[in-house]
Amino acid sequence: MRALILGGGGMVGQKLARHIAANGLNGEQVDITLHDIAFPSTEITGATQIKGSIADAGTPETLAKTKPDVIFHLASIVSGEAEADFAKGWAINMHPTWALLEALRAEHEADPSYRPRVVFTSSIAVFGGPYPDKISDEFLSAPQTSxxxxxxxxxMLISDFSRKGFIDGISIRLPTICVRPGKPNAAASSFFSGIIREPLNGQEAILPVADTTRHWHASPRSATGFLTHAATLDTDRLQNRRALNLPGVSCTVAEQIEALRDLVGNDVVKLIKHQPDPVIQKIVEGWPRNFAPERALALGFKAEGSFKEIIQVYLDDELKRPT
Amino acid sequence: MRALILGGGGMVGQKLARHIAANGLNGEQVDITLHDIAFPSTEITGATQIKGSIADAGTPETLAKTKPDVIFHLASIVSGEAEADFAKGWAINMHPTWALLEALRAEHEADPSYRPRVVFTSSIAVFGGPYPDKISDEFLSAPQTSxxxxxxxxxMLISDFSRKGFIDGISIRLPTICVRPGKPNAAASSFFSGIIREPLNGQEAILPVADTTRHWHASPRSATGFLTHAATLDTDRLQNRRALNLPGVSCTVAEQIEALRDLVGNDVVKLIKHQPDPVIQKIVEGWPRNFAPERALALGFKAEGSFKEIIQVYLDDELKRPT
Incomplete structure (x- = not known):
């Protein structure tokens, strides 16, 4: 079985590749190809790396010609960059997906038995307020960012190409992935990981929003689980609604901090400094806070049950420090 | 004031052009340009015709350079054709809209005071079942056709280009427009007009579905009203949700037929022959049946209050035969 991971150099792509390299998919061994503009220095055994941009002319066609059985499409520029550079956002985050789907359709038309599973990492950013208390599976997409x-x-493209039988696609709307290992990044959501990660590493962390801020989280381990489950699921069960809200943990920043205190004590928590940033506060206020992801739960997608569990995943998987 | 009507040769585009030519927009006289691949033989006084396809290379750019104040974007191939010819559907119904928006963005960037109103005729086809009894303004778009x-x-494109301030757009999801004058067409919805229009013209009409079939209708006169209202509305009131479900009349085919009987008597109704067509029945079963279009009503959009009124509009406007 062959898997192609677009955006395979990123944090989630790398964890997914390692998981599949070690465990296969559905009990089958997997030949893995990673595509991205950059990769970490440590290569993953059993995975081939291809360096380039998905937006390069001819790239989607060349990748489609290798006829992967599963394509994990994680490639995109982040929210902040897509907002700051309008043209680049559309050029990277939308047009190459169209080109890829058209290239896969051409492969399907040349060989009708070819109908790859395409797993697309969408985002809760497809939603825009005002929100109900819990976002249901039938709530509209009214995005407020590019x-x-x-x-x-x-x-929408993946659903329609799937409905016509050219591919077999599924879009999963990831919660904010937390606790991200490594360094802070430019994303407005970066602090959600930072206020846990930095104190656990003995460093100060800035909290730029009120601790009453509520948001929707899942761990990197859950992200891998979502992706492999989406790759192996019987898509007939989706009944032509191929974009799914995933499970996660809804909690306030205060609850995040209490969970950290519970697990590792007050000295660590003292490293979190509240320093309000009105710009970040305003962005985060526009984000979804809570979901009732009934369809995904019924389909067997699983996330953590509490923010304490999310922190524990970071301690286990990144710090190798069980409490 | 300059208005451009894309799809200006079609039934709704022509009625809109005649209305604007006679009444202006917001009390202002309007210079009208119609663009379409074909036009009826009778030209509209005060409107310039340009023949061509919106999908022709360079056409969106050339049209944008004329800097219309209002663009009514009604150009598309119909549902049945887009379903039968996948590539053509996307080539006509999606890509030219992207090209047009990019061309308008270029005009805006050259002259930031230029920010045209774009009124896009969307459709209740953005919805897919299963449906609630009434589709609310917050119900998801899960289309089941290309x-x-x-x-x-x-x-989505029009909303994002508007959010960024390049254009000032609004998408209106038209009900099935009924009673369409003229000949039946290839649309699966054609019979909704046919069972009223043909009998009123002394001809037999085929009813291909059960008379319990419920659907959502508005008259061509309402369509013109929706479009002119959308062109002159204060879009701040949309609060960044720029796609609207419009008002209409929800009724069953049996109720349509009763309304016809009430207005013109049983002899006319006898010309409707029930001849079930499982293909059409299946398509129509997938369509929305009823809406609670609260936002559009609050914003001042108006449709008929009953199917009887819809028939009366046909009698008044097309047959000049008041009952």
């Missing part, structure tokens, strides 16, 4: 609009459009 | 997916994607 990134969200690009994700929502890719979902 | 036409619906293309309309939904254009809505």
């Amino acid at each position: 990134y969200g609009a690009q994700k929502a459009i890719c979902e | 036409y619906g997916a293309q309309k939904a994607i254009c809505e």
